[in-house]
Amino acid sequence: MLLGLLAEGERHGYELKREHDARFPAARPLAFGQVYATLERLRKSGLVSAATSVKVDGPQRTPFTMTPAGRDEFERWLTEVQPPSPYVANPLSVKVTLALLTAGEPLAQDFLRRQRDAHLGRMREYTRLKSRPDSSLAEVLAADYALTHLDADLRWIDAALERVAELNKELHSCPVR
């Protein structure tokens, strides 16, 4: 991400941090330390170069620019298709299976219902965020991304609730050993 932000021109660490936070409201908060550590790693790999430090509004700041190798690497990354995640790791499913094996159907159902409430609660928060008149389009799209994934989980929870009795029978009729 930081390399990509340097494609627009020279930036120092403080500017990159500010631009990152404004452009990617859904991303994990980025600490200043992380920005400088990443820039140093990119510099060592030859993807960015550092100019002489200058004094800007008080502190000394080092401007960074993208090198030709950095531009090649960024363009390669930009045009590369992101592999669709297989979404096979499902911690909710693991809990349901273990609840059925060790405690029985009521606990599995209770867990699924409480998980459903938690998911819908989080969906309400994102819905309020995106419905605010002052939300930017970037914030709306980030909330939509979160909502779509939460909704997929919630549909799975509903399907699991419908079939939990069937799954219980299957688990207890097919011992692995």
Place this chain on the structure above:
Amino acid sequence: MPGSMTLPDHIHSPEIPRETVLSGRALVKDYGNAPALRGVSVELGRGEILAVTGPSGSGKSTLLLCMAGVLRPDAGEVHFQGRRIDTDSETDRSLLRRDSFGVLFQFGQLITEMTAAENVALPLLLSGARRRPAMMTARDWLRRFGVEALADQLPTQMSGGQSQRVAVARALVTEPAVLFADEPTAALDTVAGEQVMTELTRVARETGTAVLLVTHDARVAAYGDREIVVRDGLCSS
């Protein structure tokens, strides 16, 4: 699992206790072949938006119709503002719906021979308002929903989303105590549906109208303050 997007503190609004405006107690309704409701109780707070979800055929629309006084439950009671209403005559329940309730369905609720403004003015005219002020109020409400440009158009000249926004304006124009909305966005695409829900909930909150929102879609339910799930005629959460 939930993403990492940071939410401002005021987005996590705590639940506020509300005075009950409408309640259903142990409601039972049987259509003959199978019971649609088997003892559902529900309370709706003043200004609250309550989502009623559940699989298709679970009884959620029947619950809405009983709460709105359209159907009379076989057993149980419905109270509006502290007064029992399910034992009222059909005429009294019709008057109650006209004066205190708004209704909104999936589609097909506008009168096709009337313009958007005439459709929105209709509930005011039925309540005894004069035509000229009713039409002016209707235009104001169309403006609130961003469809004032459609005031003189017929429903057949509008898109599904536009038509549903006019229907929402008509359902809220009398500032009812309760709005009953049954799958209000089911016939719309995602963007149009979200526009309708955003505007419906914004205006309902402004006017203090409570909303009983029946939906099978969690993304629509997420516009509510709270959810109850109806499964096989019973309330499961």
